[in-house]
Amino acid sequence: MSHFKRLWSWVILAGVGAIAIIALNTLPFTRSTPSPLRIAYNLWPGYFPMVLAQERGYFAQQGVQVELDRVGGTIMTDFRAGKYDGLALTLGNAITTNETEPIRMVMAMDDSMGADAVVAQSQMRAIADLRGQSIGATLGGFGELFLERMLAAGGLPRDAVTFVESDPSEVPEELRDNKLQAAHTWEPHITRAVADGKRVLFTSADTPGLITDVIFFKEEIARDRPDEIRAFVQACFQAIEDWQANFTEGNALIAQALGLDPQEISLEGIRLLTQADNRERFNPNHPSSLYRNAQLYTDFFLRVRAIEAPPNLDRLIDPSFIQP
Structure with missing residues (x-):
């Protein structure tokens, strides 16, 4: 091929390339929309600030899309199957979950x-x-540890009683049928049992910090989407302050979203944790530190063989998300 033909070929190719570039630049530009953070929770009032954040538009204000799903007994199965990015559950649940599904705890x-x-x-x-x-x-689970703490407070060794598997939601009926002499449960089942003539012997007010509810995300989600998680946490802090300042209005919004009667929603016996509270919980040296109580759970779970190895608490508990 002559020098002229080679040069002409390059001119043609350059022209075709330029036309292609112009054509591409004239196509409508579409930005991919990130998928929402998918978070599951159960019907516990301590988790309702997430619902209020959704209803008030705080997630949108913070620039994060969130999909909340109220789930029952399948919550852990669904999480492990990849249906959710994060969960709202107890500190104890977080430790046992981490055994098979590495997670990051981002908020109390x-x-x-x-x-x-x-x-x-x-x-x-x-x-x-x-x-x-x-x-x-x-x-x-954490209920068994709670019973152990009660026995210790009453001066009884563990082997002074017989531990029996029990569903907290069925405790009022099990007591009524005389299947048990005592059991761990929570509201509203406590109120139901007391109305049936049963007696409260011990409460979580006697074990401050032991039963803390937390938000955790899968490790890869925390690694790949930190800004979204940080925005989610800030929106939850907004909702907590809002609910505390406007309790009746907040109750009405939450009740409407969940299909409940506002009178069914109560924070009695529950302390919502603000951003300032979270700074204390995520401080290893604070008396109410998550690290301290996570170690209590770790020791217990190892003893009852609920987990095979202790978690790395410095990796599991991640304080980076509670700051704006």
């Missing part, structure tokens, strides 16, 4: 300050009266 939502309790038959007037009796809890 609330402390149970009386909303969990051990409810007993009316003749059980003191913890010491439980000696030789059957007491119920979700074995291998």
Whole structure:
């Protein structure tokens, strides 16, 4: 091929390339929309600030899309199957989840300050009266540790009672049918049992910080979408302050979103945790530190073989998300 023909070929190719570039530049530009953060929770008032944040538009204000899903007993199965990016559950649940699904704990939502309790038959007037009796809890979970703390407070060793597997939502019926002498449960089941003549022996007000509800995300989500998670956390802090300042209005919005009666929504026995509270919880040296109570759970779960190895708490508990 002559020098002229080679040069002419390059001119033609350059022209075709320029036309292609112009054509591409004239096509309408579409930006891919990020998928929302998918978060599951159950019907516990401590998680309702997320609902209020959605209703008030705080997630949108912070620039994050969030999809909330209220789930029952399939919440862990669905999470492990990849249906959700994050969950709202207890600190104890976070530690057992991390055993098989690496996660990052990004926020502490609330402390149970009386909303969990051990409810007993009316003749059980003191913890010491439980000696030789059957007491119920979700074995291998935080309820079993809660019962252990109660026994220690009453001066009873663990082997002074018989631990029985029990669903907290069924405790009022199990007590009524005399299947158990005492069991761990939470509101509204405490109120139901007391209305049936049962007695509260011990509450989470006696174990501050032990039953803390947290938000956690899968490790890869926390790694790949940190700005969105940080925006989610800030919106939740906004909602907590809003609800505390406008409780009646907040109740109405939450009730409407969840299809509940506003009178059914109560924060009695629950302390919502603000951003200032979270700075304390994520401080390893603070008395109410998540690290301290996570270690209590770790020791317990190892003892009852609910987990095989201790988690790296410095990796599991991530304070980077609570700052704006």
